Amino acid sequence: MTQAIETDVAIIGAGPIGLFAVFELGLLDLKCHLVDILDRPGGQCTELYPEKPIYDIPGLPLVTGQELVNRLLEQIKPFDPQFHFGEMATSLEKLADGRWKLKTDAGTEITAPVIVVAAGAGSFQPKRPPVPGIEKFENAGDGVGVHYAVRKMETFRGKNILIAGGGDSALDWVINLAPLAKSMTLVHHRDGFRAAQHSVNQMRELEKEGKVKFHVASVKQVHGEPGKLTGVTLAGADKNEWHHEADVFLPFFGLTIKLGPIAEFGINLHENLIPVDTARFESQTPGIFAIGDINSYTGKLKLILSGFHEAALMAQAAFHICKPNEKLRFQYTTSSSNLQKKLGVS
Numbered sequence: 372m373t374q375a376i377e378t379d380v381a382i383i384g385a386g387p388i389g390l391f392a393v394f395e396l397g398l399l400d401l402k403c404h405l406v407d408i409l410d411r412p413g414g415q416c417t418e419l420y421p422e423k424p425i426y427d428i429p430g431l432p433l434v435t436g437q438e439l440v441n442r443l444l445e446q447i448k449p450f451d452p453q454f455h456f457g458e459m460a461t462s463l464e465k466l467a468d469g470r471w472k473l474k475t476d477a478g479t480e481i482t483a484p485v486i487v488v489a490a491g492a493g494s495f496q497p498k499r500p501p502v503p504g505i506e507k508f509e510n511a512g513d514g515v516g517v518h519y520a521v522r523k524m525e526t527f528r529g530k531n532i533l534i535a536g537g538g539d540s541a542l543d544w545v546i547n548l549a550p551l552a553k554s555m556t557l558v559h560h561r562d563g564f565r566a567a568q569h570s571v572n573q574m575r576e577l578e579k580e581g582k583v584k585f586h587v588a589s590v591k592q593v594h595g596e597p598g599k600l601t602g603v604t605l606a607g608a609d610k611n612e613w614h615h616e617a618d619v620f621l622p623f624f625g626l627t628i629k630l631g632p633i634a635e636f637g638i639n640l641h642e643n644l645i646p647v648d649t650a651r652f653e654s655q656t657p658g659i660f661a662i663g664d665i666n667s668y669t670g671k672l673k674l675i676l677s678g679f680h681e682a683a684l685m686a687q688a689a690f691h692i693c694k695p696n697e698k699l700r701f702q703y704t705t706s707s708s709n710l711q712k713k714l715g716v717s
């Protein structure tokens with residue numbers, strides 16, 4: 372069923388940057404609708420590292436991915452953003468009156484003068500290891516079977532955990548889950564890692580203390596009933612094979628990142644990123660802005676704090692498109708009673 376909506380700004384992506392854009396736009400009285408294919412807000416922060424600490428958010432010496440998203444949600448509450456979760460933004464069309472119509476695969480149609488693409492890395496899919504029948508053990512439930520992300524560490528308590536991979540995710544989860552696990556085993560096809568050196572050192576320490584077992588090996592087969600993993604067959608570098616008991620198998624072989632339908636929107640792209648100017652963060656199509664990991668410009672750093680700055684400047688430019696006859700006055704939240712009223716704090 373088609374749901375037709377009119378608003379000031381349609382945002383593609385409810386990652387940290389899409390969320391903060393709601394705040395900056397809200398201060399300027401611009402209303403937002405956000406579309407995300409995921410079933411919850413937070414993008415990479417909640418999908419890939421909800422329980423990992425982030426140390427470089429200004430003013431927050433330590434905040435986990437989930438906590439940052441919770442705080443952003445609290446901060447934008449006064450502006451009552453409307454979320455369309457579990458929906459893929461599939462097409463964008465320019466209307467005769469100059470506005471845009473954004474359609475989703477669930478039949479939502481959002482008409483707005485401004486589109487903000489905050490699509491991050493696009494739709495990301497974990498890479499499935501080449502193990503026959505592994506898909507039968509995926510989505511088996513909390514803390515059992517095969518998982519490509521850790522949503523809740525507690526569900527893995529008391530389990531025989533097998534992790535495969537040699538990058539940051541594999542090593543980080545070995546370190547974080549080892550204290551909860553009944554047993555923790557890491558397998559990687561070589562005795563060397565792509566992960567940060569301090570993580571490798573920590574893993575080696577845990578290995579020395581007997582809290583982690585490490586094998587140079589690959590997973591060849593998975594065993595058990597569909598949905599209930601009991602173990603795997605491992606093969607060492609010398610091709611020797613052995614059975615290894617495991618309740619849960621966490622392969623971290625990286626992500627396949629697909630830009631998805633945004634590639635077909637007619638926006639100028641360079642290497643799957645949207646080139647923008649650094650005064651407005653607008654794409655080469657007027658009225659379509661790109662902020663966060665999805666954009667590119669000289670000196671771009673894919674950091675959350677960069678995206679926050681981009682959102683602030685984008686909002687100023689979006690205001691002039693949405694309200695061409697109104698003047699924009701620069702105000703501080705600290706001293707403006709007008710802004711404080713909008714935030715519901717005065």
Ligand SMILES: Cc1cc2nc3c(=O)[nH]c(=O)nc-3n(C[C@H](O)[C@H](O)[C@H](O)COP(=O)(O)OP(=O)(O)OC[C@H]3O[C@@H](n4cnc5c(N)ncnc54)[C@H](O)[C@@H]3O)c2cc1C
Nearest residue numbers: 384386387388407408414415460490491492663664674675
């Ligand atoms: C393990 C890890 C650790 C990190 N640590 C840090 C750190 O310490 N500090 C830091 O600053 N940064 C860190 N980052 C990077 C940071 O997470 C990203 O810079 C940030 O998430 C970018 O936010 P975003 O909103 O631009 O995009 P994302 O977080 O990627 O969100 C984009 C959203 O858009 C949605 N989307 C995409 N295409 C569509 C579509 N067509 N329709 C609907 N929805 C769509 C996606 O589902 C996603 O939810 C880390 C990243 C990872 C993976």
